[in-house]
Amino acid sequence: MTATLEPTTTSDAPAATFDSLNPANGDLVGTHPIATKAEVDAAVAVARETADWWGNLSFDERGEFLLTWRSVITRRIAQLADLSNRETGKPHSDAQLEIVLAIDHITWAAKHAKKVLGPHRVAPGLLMANQAATVEYRQLGVVGVIGPWNYPVFTPMGSIAYALAAGNTVVFKPSEYTPGVGRWLADTFSEVVHGRPVLQVVTGLGETGNALCTSGVDKLAFTGSGRTGKKVMAACAENLTPVIIEAGGKDSFIVDEDADIPKAAEAALWGGMSNAGQTCIGTERVYVHERVFDRFVAEILDQAKDLRAGSDAGAKIGPITMPSQLDVIRSHVEDAVAKGAHVALGGPDAIGERFVQPTILTHVPEDSTAMTEETFGPTLAINPVKDMDEAIRRTNATSYGLAGAVFSKKRGLEIAKQVRSGMTSVNSIIAFAGVPSLPFGGVGESGFGRIHGPEGLKEFTYAKSITRQRFKPPMLLTTFARDAKTDGRAAQLITLLHGGKKTIK
Numbered sequence: 001m002t003a004t005l006e007p008t009t010t011s012d013a014p015a016a017t018f019d020s021l022n023p024a025n026g027d028l029v030g031t032h033p034i035a036t037k038a039e040v041d042a043a044v045a046v047a048r049e050t051a052d053w054w055g056n057l058s059f060d061e062r063g064e065f066l067l068t069w070r071s072v073i074t075r076r077i078a079q080l081a082d083l084s085n086r087e088t089g090k091p092h093s094d095a096q097l098e099i100v101l102a103i104d105h106i107t108w109a110a111k112h113a114k115k116v117l118g119p120h121r122v123a124p125g126l127l128m129a130n131q132a133a134t135v136e137y138r139q140l141g142v143v144g145v146i147g148p149w150n151y152p153v154f155t156p157m158g159s160i161a162y163a164l165a166a167g168n169t170v171v172f173k174p175s176e177y178t179p180g181v182g183r184w185l186a187d188t189f190s191e192v193v194h195g196r197p198v199l200q201v202v203t204g205l206g207e208t209g210n211a212l213c214t215s216g217v218d219k220l221a222f223t224g225s226g227r228t229g230k231k232v233m234a235a236c237a238e239n240l241t242p243v244i245i246e247a248g249g250k251d252s253f254i255v256d257e258d259a260d261i262p263k264a265a266e267a268a269l270w271g272g273m274s275n276a277g278q279t280c281i282g283t284e285r286v287y288v289h290e291r292v293f294d295r296f297v298a299e300i301l302d303q304a305k306d307l308r309a310g311s312d313a314g315a316k317i318g319p320i321t322m323p324s325q326l327d328v329i330r331s332h333v334e335d336a337v338a339k340g341a342h343v344a345l346g347g348p349d350a351i352g353e354r355f356v357q358p359t360i361l362t363h364v365p366e367d368s369t370a371m372t373e374e375t376f377g378p379t380l381a382i383n384p385v386k387d388m389d390e391a392i393r394r395t396n397a398t399s400y401g402l403a404g405a406v407f408s409k410k411r412g413l414e415i416a417k418q419v420r421s422g423m424t425s426v427n428s429i430i431a432f433a434g435v436p437s438l439p440f441g442g443v444g445e446s447g448f449g450r451i452h453g454p455e456g457l458k459e460f461t462y463a464k465s466i467t468r469q470r471f472k473p474p475m476l477l478t479t480f481a482r483d484a485k486t487d488g489r490a491a492q493l494i495t496l497l498h499g500g501k502k503t504i505k
Contacts, residue, residue, distance in 0.1 A: 015033050015034070016033070016034040017031050017032060017033055017034060018031070018032060018034055018176060018179075018203075018204070018205060019031050019032075020032060020087055020176075020177065020178070020179050020180055022086050022087070022089060023088070023089040023177075023318075023319040023320065023321045023322075023323070023354060024089040024311040024318060024319045024354060025311060025354075027086075029083075029086045029087050029180060030179070030180045032179040032180070032183070032203040032204075033203055033204070034203070034204040034205060034207075034208060035173075035202040035203060035204045035208045035211070036208075036211070037207075037211040037214075039202065040171070040202050040208060040211040040212050040215050041211070041215050041216075043171050043197075043200045043202050043215075044142055044144075044171055044212075044215040044216060044217055046197050046200065047142045047169040047170070047171050047197060047198075047200060048141060048142050048169070050169050050196055050197050050198055051139070051141050051142055051168065051169045053196065054164075054167065054168075054169050054196075054198050055139045055141070055167040055168070055169075057167070059113050059114035059117070059118065059165075060114065062110070062113070062164065062165060062167065063110040063111060063113065063114070063165070064110075065192055065193055066106055066109065066110035066161065066164060066165060067106075067107065067110050067111075068192045069106065069188065069189050069192045070103050070106040070107055070110070072188050072191065072192060073099065073102075073103055073106075073188060074103055076188070077096060077099050077100075077103075078096075079184075080095075080099055080153065080181070080184055081095040081096040081099055082095075083180050083181055083184055084098075084099070084152060084153060084178070084181050086180075087149075087152065087177065087178045087179075087180055087181055088149060088150070088152065088177070088178060088318065088321050089276075089311070089318040089319040089321055089354075090275055090276070090318040090321075091315070091316060091317075091318055094274065094275060094318075095153075098151050098153050098154035099153050099154070101154050101433065101434055102153045102154045102157040102161075104434070104436055105154075105157055105158060105161055105162075105436045105452065106157065106161045107436075108436030108437065109161045109162045109164075109165035109436070109456075109457065110161075110165055112165075112437075112454070112457070113165040113166060113457055116137070116454045116457045116458065117136065117137040117166060117457055117458070117461060118136060118137075119134045119135070119136040120134060120135055120136065121133065121134055122134065122135055124467070126493075126497060127493070127494075128467070130469055130470055130471050130472065130473045130474075131467040131468065131469055131470065132467065132468045132469075132470050133465070133466070133467050134465075134466050134467075134468075135463055135464065135465050135466075136463075136464050136466075137166070137457070137458055137461035137462070137463055137464070138167075138461055138462055138464045139166050139167030139168045139460065139461055140166075140168055140218035140219050140460055140461060140462060141168060141169070141217075141218040142168060142169050142170075142171065142217045142218050143159070143163040143168045143169070143170050143171075143217060143218060143219050143220070143221065143460055144170075144171050144172075144173070144212045144213070144215065144217035144219070144220040144221070145159045145160055145163070145170055145171070145172045145173070145220070145221045145222075146173045146209050146212065146213075146220065146221070146222045146223070146224065146232065147159075147172065147173070147174045147175055147178075147182065147223060148175055148223045148224050148280075149174075149175035149176075149177035149178045149321055149322065150275060150278040150279060150280070150321065151275070151279075152174060152175065152178035152181040152182065153181060153185070154433075155223050155246075156172060156174065156182070156185075156223065157185075158440060158451035158452050158456065159221035159223075159244070159451050159456075159460075160172060160185070160199065162451060162452070162456045162457050162459070162460060163221070163460040164198065164199065165457060166457050166458075166460040166461050167461075168218070168460050169197070169198050169199070169200075170198070170199045170200070171200050171201075171202060171212060171215075171217065172185070172186060172199065172200065172201050172202070173201070173202050173203070173204065173208055173209050173212050174201065174203065176203070176204065176205050177321055177322060179201075179203040182201045182203065183201050183203065185199070185201070186199050186200060186201040206228075209232070210231075210235050213232055213235035213236045213238075213241065214235050214236075214238055214239065216239055216241070217241060218241070219241065219242050219243070219244070219459075219460060220232065220236055220241055220242075220243050220244070221243070221244040221246075221449075221451070221459075222243060222244065222245055222246070223246040223247075223280075224246075224247065225247060225248055225374075226247040226248055226445045226446075226447075229245045229247045229447060232245070233245065243449070244441075244447075244448070244449030244450070244451065244459055245447035245448055245449060246280070246440075246441060246442070246446075246447045246449075246451070247280075247402075247442070247445060247446050247447040248280050248374040248376070248400065248402070248445070248446065249280050249281060249282075249284075249374065249400045249401075249402030249403055249421075249442060249446050250284050250285060250371075250372070250373070250374055250398050250400045250402075251271075251281060251282065251283055251284055251285070251400075251402055251403045251404045251405075251421070252283070252284075252285040252286070252287060252391075252394070252395040252404045252405075252419075253267070253268045253271060253272075253283045253285070253286045253287070253404065253405045253406075253407075253429075254286075254287050254388070254391045254392070254395060254404070254405070254406045254407070254408075254415060254419075255268075255286065255287070255288040255289060255292065255296055255407050255408075256289055256388055256391075256406070256407065256408035256409075256410075256411060256412075256415070257289040257291045257292050258408060258409045258410055258411075259289075259292065259407035259408050259409065259427075260407065260409070260427075261292060261295050261296055261299050262299055262303075263407070263427070264296065264407035265296055265299040265300040265303055266303060267405065267407065267428065267429040268283055268286050268300060268380065268405075268429070269300055269303050269304055269307070269380075270429055271283030271405065271429040271430065272284065272286075272378065272379065272380040273304075273307060273317055273358050273378045273380075274317075275318070276309060276317050276318050276319065276320055276321075276355075276356065276377065276378050277356075277375065277376060277377040277378035277379060278320070278321060278325075278376050278377070279430075280374075280402060280403075280446075281402055281403040281423070281430050281433060282430070283380065283405065283429070284370075284374070284375055284379070284380070284381065285371060285381050285383075285394075285395070286380055286381065286382040286383070287383055287384075287385045287390075287391040287394055287395060288382060288383070288384055288385065289384070289385060289386075289387070289388070289391070290384040290385060290386055293382075293384040296382070297344060297360075297362060297382060300360065300380075300382070301344055301345060301360065304345055304358050304360065307358050308357060308358070309355040309356060309357050309358070309378065310355060317355075317358070317378055318355075319354040319355050320354065320355070320356055320377065325376055325377065326351060326353075326356070328375065328376065328377070329351055329356055329375055329376070329377035329379065330348065330351045331369065332368075332369045332370040332373065332375045332377075332379070333346075333347060333348050333350075333351065333359060333361070333370065333379060334348050335368050335369045335370060336361050336364045336365070336368040336369070336370035336371075336381065337361070339364075339365040339367070339368045340363070340365055341361040341362065341363060341364040341365065341368065341370070341381070342361065342362045342363050343359075343360075343361060344360040344361065344362050344382075345358055345359060345360040346358055346359030346360065346379075347359055347361075356377050356378050356379075357378070358378050358379075359377075359378065359379040359380070360379070360380045360382065361379070361380070361381050361382070362381075362382045362383065363383060363384075364381040364382075364383055366383075366394065366397070372398070374400070388408075388411065388415055391415070392415060392418045392419060395419055395420075396418075396419065396420045398444075399444050399445040400442070400444055400445050400446045401420050401421045401422065401442050401443035401444040401445075401446050402421055402422060402423070402441075402442035402443075402446035402447075403421055403422065403423040403424065403425075403430065403432070403442070404416075404419050404421050404423075404424045404425075405424065405425045405426070405428070405429050405430070406419070406424060406425075406426050406427075407426075407427055408426070408427070409427075412426035412427055413426055420443065420444075421442065421443065421446075422439075422440070422441045422442040422443055422446065422450075423438075423440065423441075423442075435452075436452060436453065437452075437453045437454070438452060438453050439451070439452055439453040439454075439455035439456060440452040440453070440456070475489055475490060475493075477490060
């Protein structure tokens with residue numbers, strides 16, 4: 001049985017399809033079926049049947065399948081990177097980088113699921129001292145995953161690999177801009193599990209995603225815009241399906257006066273421009289201590305002078321994958337300039353029909369959309385601040401709370417702890433994403449729930465608590481035969497344990 005759901009028809013009418021196009025030149029990459037509601041429901045039904053087999057394997061057995069899949073992806077990394085390059089337009093080397101990170105995450109999930117999710121003994125406390133208490137984490141059953149187009153391998157893998165390692169089967173709806181990548185992942189996993197539909201792909205547009213939300217999956221993991229995330233939550237609410245939402249960000253980059261300026265500029269430039277700025281955890285706002293502001297701007301402009309977007313081998317930035325985003329980028333840049341921002345590099349004229357050249361603005365008004373809304377393009381807004389308190393205050397003055405970075409030799413950790421976000425890197429850029437044991441996710445309008453790390457494994461399970469009586473209790477409290485004497489002894493014991501004022505050590 002193939003891991004990719006093929007459309008079924010009840011008449012001679014051809015199944016509906018859509019095309020995947022190369023955003024760099026408009027070339028056709030592939031044609032894919034639009035899965036209907038009935039077809040999505042059928043995929044979930046098949047996944048539920050297969051869950052009995054997959055979920056009853058041991059952690060070690062599932063781990064072996066996942067590690068084999070990891071090896072297959074590793075051996076074919078050039079093939080997958082080429083497909084990602086054609087569907088997203090990102091440079092081949094960037095496509096390879098996200099696959100490398102995904103491979104590392106598959107490995108971690110496969111090797112740590114047993115330790116994180118297996119039975120653990122817990123202390124029963126004095127009142128239940130006669131009980132042996134354990135907790136373990138059981139798979140939910142079938143997990144739905146709706147993935148994004150900007151990192152079509154790394155981002156959904158944070159849900160897929162961890163859900164599989166926890167013992168769930170998965171139905172994956174990739175972005176309509178990168179369906180080929182999703183199909184490739186499912187087909188290679190199908191090879192590993194000898195055709196069993198443990199990981200299936202349903203391709204399509206928004207209606208297909210909505211169908212997955214209402215299909216009765218046991219949990220749904222979504223990555224995308226906050227606006228679409230709200231629609232996902234509303235659809236999932238019909239069946240009380242729990243969700244993980246990884247939405248957008250307006251991440252800041254803080255530079256203290258003692259920072260290594262060349263390194264900070266290098267990190268900010270990459271954080272803002274890599275993947276054409278189409279990174280939810282990328283840099284959009286930069287706050288620099290006023291004492292080093294001019295040095296920082298001069299340095300980043302010097303490093304950016306040869307950086308450009310294009311489809312040739314010398315270009316390090318690809319196209320804007322989603323055409324409608326071009327209007328968003330243009331409106332943000334024009335709004336900032338109209339309100340008084342200084343154009344240090346690029347500007348409104350840098351926005352073309354497919355590509356956006358690197359754009360750096362300084363002294364950007366805090367009420368401009370370039371500072372308040374997610375731009376998702378190769379732009380940076382750099383503003384001076386009088387001190388780190390102001391940098392923190394401005395950083396936190398947003399409804400988003402996904403990620404960020406701090407560059408400071410002495411106060412980096414102190415500043416990072418005051419930033420309201422799910423993730424912050426100190427003296428590096430997005431390093432947390434490459435650490436498989438760290439949870440990944442945001443707060444506020446950046447979403448909720450976590451992928452990666454122990455928390456990411458537990459997201460796709462439910463806790464199962466078990467007590468086992470080891471010996472007869474000194475006081476049997478759970479019986480109608482309990483008498484006044486027993487009640488008195490219980491009251492004396494609880495008073496002895498908790499009636500006095502205690503200090504926390």
